[in-house]
Amino acid sequence: MSRREEAESALRKDMFQTIIGSFVSPGTRGTDLNSELLNLELLAYNFHESLNLKPLFVDMRRRIGEGQEHAQDPRLLAEYQGYSDRIERVAREIARKQMIVLEGVGQKFDRTIDMTGDPVGTTLESAALKLGSRQSNFTIDILDIDRTRREVLIGLSVDTPDSVTGRQTKSATFSVGYFDFPMIDNTRLTGGDRCAVVLNSMTGESADMTVVLFPGAYASLKEKPYYSEVIESIRQANLGTANSR
Template sequence: MENQPKDFWDKADIVFRPLNGLLTALAVGLLGYYTSNVLRQRETRETNERVYTELMSSREQAESALRKDMFVSIIQSFLRPQSASLEDKMLNLELLAYNFHESLNLKPLFVHLQKQFEANGGSQKADYSSRLTNVAREITTRQMVLLEQVGKKFGRTVDIDKLRSSPGGLELEAETLTLDGTEREFMLSVLAIDPKRRELTMELGVRTPKESPIVRRLTFHVSYYDFPMIDNTRLSRDQRAAVVLNEFGDSGADMTLVLFPGSYASLKEKVSYDEVVEKLRVLSGSGQ
């Protein structure tokens, strides 16, 4: 058989055939390196996430332990009144209020210290009372800043002269608020006023047109020591309404009603079985 002349492809085959094994080995090596690199990055990411989670958990445990020790120490100081001066009690209340105002009803303690300051404050009685009021108003402001972001509100002003000339109480202008698709009508009336304690006796009427034409009414007191996350009214569809006193003067008082989701209420609030069922029904209906 005669040797036929080799064309270009025959020559190319002779040149590139030895390279096939090299290219295959190179491809396998690159694939192995890429796979190893991906696995290494994943392992590093999982390790970092685990370390971060452990650090956050340790931090939360440390903060919880610190808050527990602080709470126990402060409470014990109030249980031993003979060993604490008025200044110590005021300082302990400030620590308690600033650190635990979202989970404790501090109104009884504020009222108790107010009476002690009036009885034993001497020349510093006015200073202690002013300090007590400032703490309460700051706590209310902190809570309202959060609740206003997630809820709805409206404000009303009470004319004390008008109230005194209205024996049956002073009815304020009604307001309609809508939160998460639920519309409610709120009706506020001022029944009485206590200038010395800077406290108002209020009546709140709430009507939810889509649920019932009946107006639900309740009577309560509101002062600087009533905080919205703690002192609020439970409504249907896991919502809350609270009235806060912003300002109390000789001629009038300024207040705000805030409507907000029940999840932002105090930690001491227990969710009722009906609210859980209603929440599940809403989520199921929305396809979430």
């Protein structure tokens, strides 16, 4: 590693520690959501390609929800609603940024879930995507819908013919929401390729999703051990604070 790379790495580490420190400081945690949300935005925009931010987004959503439950003043309720809209907007923008990169090196297809009725138990139209010489066939089953959290529980099945080992089938069950980012939350397929499912939007009428197939090199995590350790400590600290109330 060159001196310039070492300097950049040290700068990013210092930046990370400075921002993340605001989440664990006893003097600030839980007292100023606006400042913490700003720090989450800075963290997301600078580290979204290498850091699993979902725990922080989920924890922030939980705390905003608790504030909404206890708020009586209409102005305070509107403020919390603004926070809720803001974290969703940031998350969707981060997912969009990552999808632009992945779509540029891979293949994708879009699907829409009809939300006017009960879509649970339905199967979306299957699709085939080809990356290099490998073609994969995708099937998505809708297993559950959480309209409040805007999450969809899906069953994903991916069939990939292989001339050596025969047909390979990868099955996975997972929830997809606004806080799932494709470079981090993805499924490993035959040959090392990856696929990810992104929830673009959800309303009372429909939910729009995109499935992207991309080279595994674009899903490699680059975070240092201290990133994950600090994130986990934040989650535990906030849960402890919530349980003590």
